[in-house]
Amino acid sequence: MEKFTKLKAIVAPMDRPNVDTDAIIPKQFLKSIKRSGFGPNLFDEWRYLDHGEPGMDNSQRPLNKEFVLNQDRYQGAQILLARENFGCGSSREHAPWALLDYGFRVVIAPSFADIFFSNSFKNGILLIKLDTQVIEQLFSDVAANQGYELSVDLENQTITKADGSVIKFDVDEFRKHRLLNGLDDIGLTLQHVDDIKAYEQRRSVEAPWLFN
Amino acid sequence: MAGKTLYEKIWDQHVVRDNGDGTALLYIDRQLVHEVTSPQAFEGLRLADRKLWRVDANLATPDHNVPTTDRSKGIEDPISRLQVETLDQNCSDFGITEFKMDDIRQGIVHVIGPEQGATLPGMTVVCGDSHTSTHGAFGALAHGIGTSEVEHVMATQCLVQAKSKTMLVSVDGEVNAGITAKDIVLAIIGEIGTAGGTGYAIEFGGDAIRALSMEGRMTVCNMAIEAGARAGMVAVDQKTIDFVKGRPYSPKDEQWQQAVKAWNELHSDSDAQFDTSVNIDAATIKPQVTWGTSPEMVVGVDNKVPDPDNETDDVKREGMIAALNYMGLTANTPMNEIEVDKVFIGSCTNSRIEDIRAAAEVAKGRKVASNIKLAMVVPGSGLIKQQAEQEGLDKILTEAGFEWREPGCSMCLAMNADRLEPGERCASTSNRNFEGRQGQGGRTHLVSPAMAAAAAIKGHFVDVTTL
Ligand code: SF4
Numbered sequence A: 001m002e003k004f005t006k007l008k009a010i011v012a013p014m015d016r017p018n019v020d021t022d023a024i025i026p027k028q029f030l031k032s033i034k035r036s037g038f039g040p041n042l043f044d045e046w047r048y049l050d051h052g053e054p055g056m057d058n059s060q061r062p063l064n065k066e067f068v069l070n071q072d073r074y075q076g077a078q079i080l081l082a083r084e085n086f087g088c089g090s091s092r093e094h095a096p097w098a099l100l101d102y103g104f105r106v107v108i109a110p111s112f113a114d115i116f117f118s119n120s121f122k123n124g125i126l127l128i129k130l131d132t133q134v135i136e137q138l139f140s141d142v143a144a145n146q147g148y149e150l151s152v153d154l155e156n157q158t159i160t161k162a163d164g165s166v167i168k169f170d171v172d173e174f175r176k177h178r179l180l181n182g183l184d185d186i187g188l189t190l191q192h193v194d195d196i197k198a199y200e201q202r203r204s205v206e207a208p209w210l211f212n
Numbered sequence B: 001m002a003g004k005t006l007y008e009k010i011w012d013q014h015v016v017r018d019n020g021d022g023t024a025l026l027y028i029d030r031q032l033v034h035e036v037t038s039p040q041a042f043e044g045l046r047l048a049d050r051k052l053w054r055v056d057a058n059l060a061t062p063d064h065n066v067p068t069t070d071r072s073k074g075i076e077d078p079i080s081r082l083q084v085e086t087l088d089q090n091c092s093d094f095g096i097t098e099f100k101m102d103d104i105r106q107g108i109v110h111v112i113g114p115e116q117g118a119t120l121p122g123m124t125v126v127c128g129d130s131h132t133s134t135h136g137a138f139g140a141l142a143h144g145i146g147t148s149e150v151e152h153v154m155a156t157q158c159l160v161q162a163k164s165k166t167m168l169v170s171v172d173g174e175v176n177a178g179i180t181a182k183d184i185v186l187a188i189i190g191e192i193g194t195a196g197g198t199g200y201a202i203e204f205g206g207d208a209i210r211a212l213s214m215e216g217r218m219t220v221c222n223m224a225i226e227a228g229a230r231a232g233m234v235a236v237d238q239k240t241i242d243f244v245k246g247r248p249y250s251p252k253d254e255q256w257q258q259a260v261k262a263w264n265e266l267h268s269d270s271d272a273q274f275d276t277s278v279n280i281d282a283a284t285i286k287p288q289v290t291w292g293t294s295p296e297m298v299v300g301v302d303n304k305v306p307d308p309d310n311e312t313d314d315v316k317r318e319g320m321i322a323a324l325n326y327m328g329l330t331a332n333t334p335m336n337e338i339e340v341d342k343v344f345i346g347s348c349t350n351s352r353i354e355d356i357r358a359a360a361e362v363a364k365g366r367k368v369a370s371n372i373k374l375a376m377v378v379p380g381s382g383l384i385k386q387q388a389e390q391e392g393l394d395k396i397l398t399e400a401g402f403e404w405r406e407p408g409c410s411m412c413l414a415m416n417a418d419r420l421e422p423g424e425r426c427a428s429t430s431n432r433n434f435e436g437r438q439g440q441g442g443r444t445h446l447v448s449p450a451m452a453a454a455a456a457i458k459g460h461f462v463d464v465t466t467l
Helices: A027-031 A094-102 A114-122 A132-144 A173-181 A185-206 B006-014 B039-047 B078-094 B109-116 B130-138 B147-156 B181-192 B214-227 B238-244 B253-263 B314-327 B353-363 B382-390 B393-400 B449-458
Strands: A006-014 A079-082 A106-109 A126-129 A149-153 A158-160 A166-168 B015-018 B023-027 B030-033 B058-060 B124-127 B141-144 B158-162 B165-172 B200-205 B231-233 B276-281 B288-290 B298-300 B342-345 B374-377 B425-428 B443-446
Touching (some): A006 A106, A079 A132, A114 A173, A173 A185, A185 B015, A185 B147, A185 B158, B006 B015, B006 B023, B030 B147, B109 B124, B109 B382, B124 B130, B124 B147, B130 B141, B130 B214, B130 B231, B141 B231, B147 B158, B181 B214, B181 B288, B181 B449, B200 B214, B214 B231, B214 B353, B342 B353, B353 B449, B425 B449
Parallel strands (some): A006 A079, A079 A106, B030 B124, B124 B141, B165 B276, B200 B231, B342 B374, B342 B425
Antiparallel strands (some): A149 A158, B023 B158, B288 B443
16 A cells, blocks of 8 residues: 655545445446556546446547536646545445545545545545535635645644645544555554464464365 | 353464454465455455465355356356456466366355365355355354455455354254255244344354254355354364365364364353353244345245234334335235246255255156246256266256256356346245345245245245145
8 A cells, every 4th residue: 555644736626415436436347357447437427428338448438528527727636625425335445446546645525434434544545524614615715726736744634725824634543554654454464474473383283284 | 261152262263463452363264265356356466566375275266257057158248257267367376276167166165165175164264255154054263254355364364353242043942844954044034133143153053953964054154144143153063074074175184183173172162151142943943935125024935925014113114015015025915825937046055965955856756837937956066066967866857847057156146147037036045135136126035945946846935845
């Protein structure tokens, strides 16, 4: 998993509540055997005018010019600003995979769906919960300023606006540690390699038939 | 100090490290791998440049997507084909033993694990599939995991786990003639509900469970997940040990002696404390048939379709009305008047030799009813198919009008070409009667193999013990 320390990036607004995992990455893409390459199909139904299927050449498909991620001013965005209950729906990890593959490393919203929340952190995306009024202000800032950027500093748990003002945010210590060090679940377990080896050593004497 | 339950014994033997936060790093002895839930795990390993911790702890086979008809033409559906080919490629890249589609040892993962002796008593067994609970029949701790956990086990041979609570389901006394493991487990789910086992590891005990064959115990543990429990298990006894003996992956010689000694300890101590206990009187169990869209919506075949008007709980009543609607059933219809269109005998619940024998016994010298569009028997593995053919069971079944297929998951979940059409009604020996499970709009009634065969012969449900 890629580390997350600091990020200064363009913010894209997703101005609707209850964006579910089906909207983030539609069902037909779940049949894929990959965990990468979902970026071009992120928000597929909103992003394109035709119906997307796996295997299509996405560069040839008609774009919905109205959709926020298709607008010039939001190209290269790595921070997504969203509304309540972002990521509700399925427990599959395809939604964070798609966000990440597109390039988003941070999602800011008033609230997130539970499973999506933990799946995102597991995959190296920082989710930040802020008060509704703060979010509201950010939405107007983004609308008013072309190329609007925010600086996110995970170590200090701050978001710095262009005018220098700072928003503090909360993050669970354990999740913060993992993100800062780029430790996924496997990385964490592999910190205990010695314990695993010692167990195998002992067990292969006790129950050798398990190690044939 | 109170004694330990079987679950606690196996748990304690597998703790690598206590994480101090209510979870532990648990060592996994065996991982079974199939084509649907493994590709992203392999890709994750590649992306992070990680290796398998213990290649020999993994065993793979394709099952969900394989065709059950002539395989010489390969797999028609491109997505299914890609999943199977990806499994082949991944297994060869990472060095995992795989029973490929054309290998006689290929079959449903939960059938081939025990068949090969790859599932042994006292093991921790995982697979990216919820019916991994099946393997608990051997006094093993077995449960399904998600794809990221599959990758975790591949890379570390461990899982981060919180300990479950323990439940004893004791089926006391003797069942009546003709009552099978499937009837027992459906009756249990009818009693405790599909959420009854949530948060628990269930140990099945009592005389009626002890009296079951290993196949029967696997059927019971297979459906523990349908009672909400991630794991179901049965204590080791002589039957367990006899079943395991001499299989390809089973220990041999000196190690066998040593293993048997350890396995004989794999039962709950007499003074062990369970968090909950449930007792069921075996003698009251009738042949079961589900009428709704959840395995707990089940009655004896001599009963009627329940009437939502008699249900006082509003939520339950709404659920019943919705289920009857989906199933196209009217309250108070006698179960044995319900006609079926298709019959499916197979799945990791009921595709073992004993199941096929039971179906053949009913089918012998009889004919499938004229209203049945398709009655199919899908063995759980190539070896079971072979054995059944040696016993002449395929002849009996095909003469009666059943189709005899190649092994795989088949119409249990309709990921391959075997499925129900909208509105079709099926007597199925599988484990899930959810909406659309066997094909969009399809209506599933869960039954035992003997009951399914009887429904095929009569064209409607019937008490097989009166046939
Ligand atoms: S037979 Fe059905 S329940 Fe069993 S593994 Fe296959 S799809 Fe899953």
